[in-house]
Amino acid sequence: MSASASLPTSLDSALRSIAGELPAEAYTTDPDILASYRTDHAPFCPSGIPAALVRPRSTEQVAEVMRRAYEHSVPVVPQAARTGLAGGANAVDGCLLLSVERLDRILEIDTVDQTARAEAGVVNAVFSRAVAEHGLFYPPDPSSWETSTLGGNAATNAGGLCCVKYGVTGDFVRGLTVVLADGTVLRTGRRTAKGVAGYDLTHLFVGSEGTLGVITEVTVALRPAAERPLTAVAFFPTAGAACAVVPDFMADGARPSLLEFMDRPTMDVVSGYQDLGFPSDAGAMLIAQSDRGELARGDLERFARIAESHGGEALVATDPAEAELLLQARRLVGIATERLGSYLADDVCVPRRRLAEMVERLPAIAERHGVRVTTVAHAGDGNVHPHVLFDRNDEGEVQRAHEAFGAIMDLGLALGGTITGEHGVGLLKRDWLAKELGPAGLRVHREVKAALDPRHILNPGKVLAASGTRR
Ligand SMILES: Cc1cc2nc3c(=O)[nH]c(=O)nc-3n(C[C@H](O)[C@H](O)[C@H](O)COP(=O)(O)OP(=O)(O)OC[C@H]3O[C@@H](n4cnc5c(N)ncnc54)[C@H](O)[C@@H]3O)c2cc1C
Structure with missing residues (x-):
């Protein structure tokens, strides 16, 4: 990192004195270490140049750090494992990175x-x-x-x-x-x-x-402790048919402990990584689990019947090893997708009865923007993760990928859903949040932020635009 940022001298010395009570490396301004703490897992989110990193070991030390930062109005970015997918833990210019990784008891x-x-x-x-x-x-x-x-x-x-x-x-x-x-x-x-x-x-x-x-x-x-789950898988001619199972199964009183969806493009991505023998003519698949002990087999037989009524072919695993193999397909999605290069992981959540419509309309978005979209979903929650794949060296494609990413959120909102089911807003979705909250919701968000963080030092610019959080 060539650029550098620094804290006010009095804050730096205050933090050095707090750090005196901590093990070595608890407080550092080493540019190489700071560089490795600059971002989370979200691609294409801006990150600034941090001034320092502090890794306290107790609530009292965190409180002391915050008191000092507040006195000097220095921005503080809380961080943990930095696995976030929205840029929420990314550094802002001149900030103090406050990692809780050593609060580990x-x-x-x-x-x-x-x-x-x-x-x-x-x-x-x-x-x-x-x-x-x-x-x-x-x-x-x-x-x-x-x-x-x-x-x-x-x-x-x-x-x-x-x-x-x-x-x-x-x-x-x-x-x-x-x-x-x-x-x-x-x-x-x-x-x-x-x-x-x-x-x-x-x-x-x-x-x-x-x-x-x-x-x-x-x-x-x-x-x-839950009972060991039983697992079933079903393959369908189309993505819409697979997703149409979800509202029927849930309306039937089902309580699956897992209900996951993968479309054909995702199955192809997984097969490229490891051949799990997916049928070549399947357009999508669902994996279901029930952990209701003696009731589990009955639950999955009902799942299979509903799947078949939507043109699916279902199989209930007979033993834990077979079940593990079926789940393996879902677990490999992340690693198999990462191998393909750059992608934006979207995360909209829609009412279950709109899930089929959501996935059926994704290919048109992909085509309109000239990008590839592969989709997995926590189908039982209506939580859809379309992965927008693109070539990061092609500026035009990067731009189109962002447009597709936005179009997917717009579609989710139009179907009565939310722009993020679990990954959060961070930097990545900040500009879409206002659309979802509306003026009254946005105003209350800003007022809560101003009441708790009047100097606007905590993770500034995340979730709400920085200017929007100031009075
Ligand atoms: C391979 C992979 C799979 C994932 N799968 C899922 C998934 O299935 N479901 C899901 O929901 N997410 C998933 N994520 C996203 C991510 O793991 C989650 O958002 C997770 O909760 C972030 O935890 P973290 O400890 O890494 O926090 P970080 O990434 O370090 O921080 C996340 C946000 O929380 C804030 N923060 C962190 N710690 C604190 C604290 N102690 N006090 C105040 N603020 C804090 C940060 O400022 C930032 O805004 C996945 C990510 C990856 C890379």
């Missing part, structure tokens, strides 16, 4: 109240395995669960494969410790099963993408 697992408390930087998979040892289950399972953190998942309200039955991260967050812009430590929510005291501040911070406060601790609800 699980503090308590309570088998009676079925809750757990952990620091924000604990990796989801580490946490999920730890609670499983107590016979408990933490359902939120973003595909990034081996690297993304509980705090990052709360800050983005992350979803995952089993949301269709269990819900998203926010459905499990009961309470938070948050450091506000001025360094105040706020404890929100509860650990009890019920509780209605005051405004629901916890869920104001869930999904706020680092713009309202720095989450340092999360208290989450757990469930008893």
Whole structure:
């Protein structure tokens, strides 16, 4: 990195004195290290030149850092594992990057109240395995669960494969410790099963993408361990036929623990990576799971019957190894797509009954903009991930890819959906947010931001345009 940015000298020395209590490398202005912390996983999102990186180990240290940054009105970008797909963790010019990756302790697992408390930087998979040892289950399972953190998942309200039955991260967050812009430590929510005291501040911070406060601790609800799921797969002549199964299956009272969709272009991408023997004439596929123990087989037989009524051919796995193979197809999508080069991962969510219309209209968008679009979906949630593929060396194609990306969001909104089901707004979708919120929604967003972050130092320019958040 040739350009550089620096903090005010008095802030730099204050942070060095805080860092004096921390292990080496907790505070750094080394340009090479800063460069490696500059962006998250979102392609084509601008990132600025950070001035410094601090990696505190406690809520108190985060509070001290925020107090100093507030005094100097220095922008702070909260970061965790930087697996975000919306540019939310990207640096802004002259900012202090505040990484919670060293807040990595699980503090308590309570088998009676079925809750757990952990620091924000604990990796989801580490946490999920730890609670499983107590016979408990933490359902939120973003595909990034081996690297993304509980705090990052709360800050983005992350979803995952089993949301269709269990819900998203926010459905499990009961309470938070948050450091506000001025360094105040706020404890929100509860650990009890019920509780209605005051405004629901916890869920104001869930999904706020680092713009309202720095989450340092999360208290989450757990469930008893689920039964091992049974798996079925169905192949269909067209994408529309596959998606038409979803409203019928759900209206039938089904409670699948997973219901995933892949279109033919995605199946081809996966086959190019590993041949899983997909039928050559299939236009799309669905994978369904039920974890309802003895009821699971009946659930999947109903799924198979409904699939067949839409022209599908279904197969219920007879053993866990076969089930694992079927799921493998879905798990390979990310890695197989990445091999193809540049792509923009869209993330609209539509009502289930509009899902078929959504996927059926995507090829026309691809054709109109001269790009390739491959689509997977958390079909049970109506959450569609069209991947817009393009050649990053072709300026015209990059431009057309962005236009296609926007057209997909416009279509999602026109069908009564939202521009993002789980990846968040960050920088990537900021310009579309106003369309979804409308003037009153946007005004309330700005007022909440101004009330909690009057100096506009927390993750400026993310979610809301920077100018829009100032009074
Ligand atoms: C391969 C891959 C698969 C993915 N699959 C899914 C998926 O299935 N479902 C899904 O929802 N997402 C998915 N994602 C996106 C991403 O993993 C999630 O958004 C995740 O929740 C981000 O967590 P993180 O710890 O990496 O946070 P980061 O990327 O570091 O940060 C994300 C946002 O949260 C803010 N933030 C982070 N930590 C804090 C904190 N402690 N306090 C306040 N703000 C904070 C940041 O400022 C930023 O705006 C995937 C990403 C990848 C690369």
